[in-house]
Amino acid sequence: MxxxxxxxxxxxxxxxxxxxxxxxxxxxxxxxxxxxxxxxxxxxxxxxxxxxxxxxxRSKEELFKAVIQQAMVPNLALAEERLAISTGTTRELLLEVVGGFLGSVAGAKLSAIPKLIIGEANNFPEVAEFYTREVAGRGMRIIAAILKRGMDRGEVRPLDPSLAAPIIAGPLLLLVLWKNVLEPYAKQTIDAEEYMRTYADILLNGVLQRPAPKEG
Amino acid sequence: MxxxxxxxxxxxxxxxxxxxxxxxxxxxxxxxxxxxxxxxxxxxxxxxxxxxxxxxxRSKEELFKAVIQQAMVPNLALAEERLAISTGTTRELLLEVVGGFLGSVAGAKLSAIPKLIIGEANNFPEVAEFYTREVAGRGMRIIAAILKRGMDRGEVRPLDPSLAAPIIAGPLLLLVLWKNVLEPYAKQTIDAEEYMRTYADILLNGVLQRPAPKEG
Amino acid sequence: MxxxxxxxxxxxxxxxxxxxxxxxxxxxxxxxxxxxxxxxxxxxxxxxxxxxxxxxxRSKEELFKAVIQQAMVPNLALAEERLAISTGTTRELLLEVVGGFLGSVAGAKLSAIPKLIIGEANNFPEVAEFYTREVAGRGMRIIAAILKRGMDRGEVRPLDPSLAAPIIAGPLLLLVLWKNVLEPYAKQTIDAEEYMRTYADILLNGVLQRPAPKEG
Amino acid sequence: MxxxxxxxxxxxxxxxxxxxxxxxxxxxxxxxxxxxxxxxxxxxxxxxxxxxxxxxxRSKEELFKAVIQQAMVPNLALAEERLAISTGTTRELLLEVVGGFLGSVAGAKLSAIPKLIIGEANNFPEVAEFYTREVAGRGMRIIAAILKRGMDRGEVRPLDPSLAAPIIAGPLLLLVLWKNVLEPYAKQTIDAEEYMRTYADILLNGVLQRPAPKEG
DNA sequence: CATGAATGAGTGTTCATTCAT
DNA sequence: TATGAATGAACACTCATTCAT
Missing domain, CATH: 1.10.10.60 (Homeodomain-like)
Structure with a gap:
């Protein structure tokens, strides 16, 4: 045999x-x-x-939990490592992290997770807590770390990193949700790459030290 | 009587x-x-x-539709009117609209709607379409209009308004969802007012024309 | 209306x-x-x-419990009262109690309970305990009380009442189970009345003082 | 080897x-x-x-049947043989059979069978019939035979053996069921040996000819 | 208009039975 | 022979919906 x-x-x-x-x-x-x-x-x-x-x-609920975990966990470690290694400017770093994000949105699979969490958080406190801590929280901390590092290096305007982080994350969340939830019902499409370019433009402008404007 | x-x-x-x-x-x-x-x-x-x-x-679904409509419609007209009348600078206008938004987040009731839409859009195409058009779309159009007006007045950097609008809306969405979905499971709270201040700071900086930097 | x-x-x-x-x-x-x-x-x-x-x-199990209780409880109080009032000889008392029992066997309904308990006791510890205490136990105590009273009056041979009680109950249990379980599969029927007569004959003989053996 | x-x-x-x-x-x-x-x-x-x-x-049901048969059949032949050989008095014979019974109760294994039969008879007509005929029936017939023999020998009072047999068997059944079903849920234990002694005392008294009442 | 008892289609879950290995 | 992964029929239980009162 x-x-x-x-x-x-x-x-x-x-x-x-x-x-x-x-x-x-x-x-x-x-x-x-x-x-x-x-x-x-x-x-x-x-x-x-x-x-x-x-x-x-063992049950539908267990399956749900497994879905959330399997989808998120590997992805996060990745982002964290990327950060740890990096040596570039804040601009480069942010663009890199955010670029990685764009990649995952395209690989649609796991981009549906936020939608699920949003819908079911109250019915799965356990999962909600896990997600809050290990995904949302960790993501915020990564961004905040980049900002802090940037401020230490004089590249970023003085800001409260823990408040600025979600503001930076906001447009990304909106993009994910738009793609996963409403776009099928809209007449127009958002081009993700263009969106990300504009996003980088606005956010970097908003966050970085003005680049020694030589005279207007 | x-x-x-x-x-x-x-x-x-x-x-x-x-x-x-x-x-x-x-x-x-x-x-x-x-x-x-x-x-x-x-x-x-x-x-x-x-x-x-x-x-x-007539059914649970009808009730759902009614919930969405009752919650959103009146609120939107309000924002639109505010815009139509306004004569201030873009900065003032944006702060005003966004301030109004903060108010509705506090009045928690209708801030739960996005969460509902996100969770059920696919099961209620009709509602999803309505919401996309009448709420999300209209909101975006309001913001875009402000930006455009700002660009016409030379206050806003040249940007594609229809791309910039969702980027401006993103952090607001995140705040709403955070308050409604994850905050109960997080150790820390986001102070909405502080958040909005930082938000205004970053976004305005990112969007507005640099204020005539006198020479470095 | x-x-x-x-x-x-x-x-x-x-x-x-x-x-x-x-x-x-x-x-x-x-x-x-x-x-x-x-x-x-x-x-x-x-x-x-x-x-x-x-x-x-609320559930199949709750229904089961209700079945057991509804069937048994009222019936027991009855037997106990009958005993409390009685003033006759032990012979009369036993015959009376036992006669009442015969009646309930005929009124088949609740005579199926023992069968249920026997089959499911281990799956319903609560019910088993209740039944043991409130039905089996109480029944035994009634019989034991009759015997004790009989011994006090010199009518019953000296015996341990708590051992003799189940022995007296045994043939009754057998009759109930036979009627409810095996008789449909047997070629012969047991005539309940005849059975009870023989039972009374044997048990009374076995339990009562020998009737003044004239000088032995 | x-x-x-x-x-x-x-x-x-x-x-x-x-x-x-x-x-x-x-x-x-x-x-x-x-x-x-x-x-x-x-x-x-x-x-x-x-x-x-x-x-x-071949199936769960077949297994059930096998369980019943394997457990019972060998045991019965034994009892029958014991009877065939015996030459003692009825008292001795009864005590012997009943003593053997006590042994099997102790060797708990097969004493669970009655409980199974009682619970499932209706779902296994075949098994029920087999058990009725080959186990219950045969057991009754053995006891009846002993009684008849006793009456022939003048040791047993005149009784209908086929009615008396189950009456004699009843307390034994009760003991088996008590041990297997309710005792775990009771506060007190029945001592099987004491029980059997009292049983023999009562039943023999009830069944046997009064021991030469010296002329009464 | 309002009620809440009644319904039954629908779904999560279990478990005897099969069969490729 | 032995295994245990896979199956699907069967059943407990829920809940949107109806309707007699």
């Missing part, structure tokens, strides 16, 4: 399944919200039967 | 009912989301019986 | 419902056991819909 | 399996009842996998 090196179709499945299911669930939840999603739909999307779900997740 | 025999209190009641119900529904929906809210809870909050709801709204 | 004395079909229902449901449930449980009974069957027997059950009982 | 290459332990295992499974099943059924027992639990107790069960039993 399977004496050779080929792994049986099945075994491999066993390991991939949880991720496949979470993926399918993210899609389904993103489309209809947590409550309105039938587990049977998730199963169908994942190409399995309803019962099989329960081999991997 | 009750010239006839009928109890006026009662009469007024009858007319107020729909609004009372919508109010109760907004509360309930804001707390648990549309799907997770039981009509019985709404009824209880409104001090009526489950059956009575159906005398005023 | 309903100004006259007739009570609306409905109101009256409301009050009778719980008992009707418990009745239907007892039948169903008696037939198939707790686990194998579908709530839908209970509903059907009670002439109501599945959902209506839940207006009166 | 393992002279060849095949592991004998393994071999023996294979043959013992059915019995082991039935054993595990008896335990599980005794604890939770037939319906509430998951086959997975049985498998776990037996130290095998869920699928393996199906190599030995």
């Amino acid at each position: 399977a004496r050779d090196g080929t792994s049986p179709k099945w075994r491999r499945r066993k390991e991939a399944r949880p991720a496949e299911i979470v993926d399918a669930a993210l899609d389904a939840f993103a489309e209809r919200g947590f409550a309105a999603t039938r587990l049977e739909d998730v199963a169908e999307r994942a190409g399995i039967s309803k019962g099989t779900l329960y081999l991997y997740f | 009750a010239r006839d025999g009928t109890s006026p209190k009662w009469r007024r009641r009858k007319e107020a009912r729909p609004a009372e119900i919508v109010d109760a529904a907004l509360d309930a929906f804001a707390e648990r989301g549309f799907a997770a809210t039981r009509l019985e809870d709404v009824a209880e909050r409104a001090g009526i019986s489950k059956g009575t709801l159906y005398l005023y709204f | 309903a100004r006259d004395g007739t009570s609306p079909k409905w109101r009256r229902r409301k009050e009778a419902r719980p008992a009707e449901i418990v009745d239907a449930a007892l039948d169903a449980f008696a037939e198939r056991g707790f686990a194998a009974t579908r709530l839908e069957d209970v509903a059907e027997r009670a002439g109501i819909s599945k959902g209506t059950l839940y207006l009166y009982f | 393992a002279r060849d290459g095949t592991s004998p332990k393994w071999r023996r295992r294979k043959e013992a399996r059915p019995a082991e499974i039935v054993d595990a099943a008896l335990d599980a059924f005794a604890e939770r009842g037939f319906a509430a027992t998951r086959l997975e639990d049985v498998a776990e107790r037996a130290g095998i996998s869920k699928g393996t069960l199906y190599l030995y039993f």
Whole structure:
């Protein structure tokens, strides 16, 4: 029985399944919200039967939690590391972080998470707390750290970093939500890249020290 | 005023009912989301019986639509009028509009709407479209109009107003959502007034023409 | 409306419902056991819909508990009172109590309870404890009291009443179970009255003082 | 002893399996009842996998039947033989049979069977019939035979043996059920040996000819 | 108009049974 | 033989909706 090196179709499945299911669930939840999603739909999307779900997740709620975690956690570490290494100017740093952000918005998958959190936070206090601390909080702290570093280097105007951080994050959140929620119902589209350029323009202008305006 | 025999209190009641119900529904929906809210809870909050709801709204979905409309429509006209009359500088105008916004965030009631829309847009295309057009869209157009006016007057740097508008709105959205969704699960609070001050500082700096830097 | 004395079909229902449901449930449980009974069957027997059950009982388990209690409690008080009043000989007393028992066996309804308890005790510790204390225990204590009284009056041979009581109860339990469980699958029937006569004969002989053996 | 290459332990295992499974099943059924027992639990107790069960039993029901049969059949033949050989007085004979019974109660295993039968008889007509005929019926017939023999020998008072038999069996059934069902939920314990002594005392007194009442 | 008892379609969850390995 | 992943029928329970009062 399977004496050779080929792994049986099945075994491999066993390991991939949880991720496949979470993926399918993210899609389904993103489309209809947590409550309105039938587990049977998730199963169908994942190409399995309803019962099989329960081999991997104890309940719909557990599945939801898994969706949130699987989607967010890896992504955050990334951003943090990027920051730690960097040596450039604040301008460069901000553009880099924000550029990375743009990338994830395009890779639509996980950009549906905020929408889910917003809709269900009150029904999943645990998840809400986790998200607040580990995602929103961490994100804010990263931005605040950049600002502080910038102020230390004299590049950034004196500001309260913990207040400025969410202000910087705001337009990004709006973009994500727009793309995920309202754009399908709008007549016009926002071009993400143009948006980000304008955003960088405005925000950097708003935040950075005026560049020694040589005489107007 | 009750010239006839009928109890006026009662009469007024009858007319107020729909609004009372919508109010109760907004509360309930804001707390648990549309799907997770039981009509019985709404009824209880409104001090009526489950059956009575159906005398005023044909279904849960109709009630939802009413909630969205009742909450938003009046508020928008207000902002628009404010704009039309205004004669001040762009700085003043923006601060005024944005200040009005701060007021509505404090009057928490309708600030829960965005959260609802975000969670349920896909399940209520009609509502989503309405909201996109009449609320989000109109809001953007107001801001864009201010910017354009500012550019015409030479107060605002040259920018694409339709791109800049959502960027200006972003931090406001974030504040609303933070207050309504995550703050209960966070260790720290954002002081709305401080936040708005910093916001004005950054955004105005980012958007307005540099004030004639005299020479360094 | 309903100004006259007739009570609306409905109101009256409301009050009778719980008992009707418990009745239907007892039948169903008696037939198939707790686990194998579908709530839908209970509903059907009670002439109501599945959902209506839940207006009166919070869960299948609650219904089960209600069945046990409704069936047993009233019956026990009766037996106890009968005892308290009595003034006859032990023979008369035992025959009376035991006769009452025969009556309840005929009125099959509640005679299915022991069967239910036996099958589900381990799954309903609460119920088991209640039954042990309030039904089995109380029954034993009644019998033991009769015996003790009999010994005090010199009518009953010296015996440990708390051991003798279950021995006296045993044949009664067997009869109930036989009638409820195995008889449908047996070729012969036990005639309950004959059985009780023989029972009285044997047990009284076994328990009472020998009738003045004329000089032995 | 393992002279060849095949592991004998393994071999023996294979043959013992059915019995082991039935054993595990008896335990599980005794604890939770037939319906509430998951086959997975049985498998776990037996130290095998869920699928393996199906190599030995075609369904849960088949397993149940096997449990009943394996538990009862051998035990009955024993009692019958004991009777056939015996030559003592009725008193001795009864005490002997009943003593054997006491032994089996102690060896708890199969004493859970009555409980199972009582709970599931209606769901397993076949089993119920088998049990009625081969266990209950046979048991009754053994006792009846003893009584008849006793009457023939003038040791037993004239009685209808087929009515007296269940009366004699009743207290034994009660003991078994008490031990298996309610005792865990009671504050007091019944000492089985004392119980049996009192039982013998009462029943023999009730059944046997009065011991030569010296001319009364 | 108002009530709340009644309904039943819908969904999460369990578990006996199957079957590819 | 043995495994355990996969299945899907079955059932408890919920809740929007109806309607007799």
